[in-house]
Amino acid sequence: MRRICKGCGYEIPPESDFCYQCGAWATDSFILNDEGTYIISNTCFNCGKEMPQGAEYCPHCGAHSSDSRIDVGSPAFGRKFTSKHIIALILAIVPGFFNVFGLGQLVLKRWSKAFIFLTMTVILYYLAPSFLMYNNSTIFLILIQVILFAYSLFDIYGAILRGEV
Numbered sequence: 001m002r003r004i005c006k007g008c009g010y011e012i013p014p015e016s017d018f019c020y021q022c023g024a025w026a027t028d029s030f031i032l033n034d035e036g037t038y039i040i041s042n043t044c045f046n047c048g049k050e051m052p053q054g055a056e057y058c059p060h061c062g063a064h065s066s067d068s069r070i071d072v073g074s075p076a077f078g079r080k081f082t083s084k085h086i087i088a089l090i091l092a093i094v095p096g097f098f099n100v101f102g103l104g105q106l107v108l109k110r111w112s113k114a115f116i117f118l119t120m121t122v123i124l125y126y127l128a129p130s131f132l133m134y135n136n137s138t139i140f141l142i143l144i145q146v147i148l149f150a151y152s153l154f155d156i157y158g159a160i161l162r163g164e165v
Helices: 083-097 103-107 111-132 137-162
Strands: 002-004 030-032 038-040 069-071
Touching: 083 103, 083 137, 103 111, 103 137, 111 137
Parallel strands: none
Antiparallel strands: 002 030, 030 038, 038 069
16 A cells, blocks of 8 residues: 655655655555555545544545545646746746746736735845945855745745635
């Protein structure tokens, strides 16, 4: 039996307690049966609540347990990158090297995140000259820029993997 992450659709190694791709707990994963064609879950796909192991019907909504099996080849597994996702990633990487953050979030219509990152871009441009006057603060400014760049990139990639956009 194999475990498949509910968050991103990747296989979780047997010895791991969480998904290496998205960080979801392994206890919340689907279990692939021996034939490799169905995923058996202890979560009801009708209501989303936990079902007892081996239950024939969901105690919360009454759905049959065979309704809690899905085909591995269904679109729920394996996120496909669209051109919109690729453009968002490119706009997170290229302008990010020049300390312009939030453009990828704009493409994905994540307005609040885009506003926060663009605000941080403006603040960095105002603070950078004052930081550069002191030799000790240059490292601090570079550290802030690298952290913002990484956080912006991982935010977009994570949203794509989780299927939020």
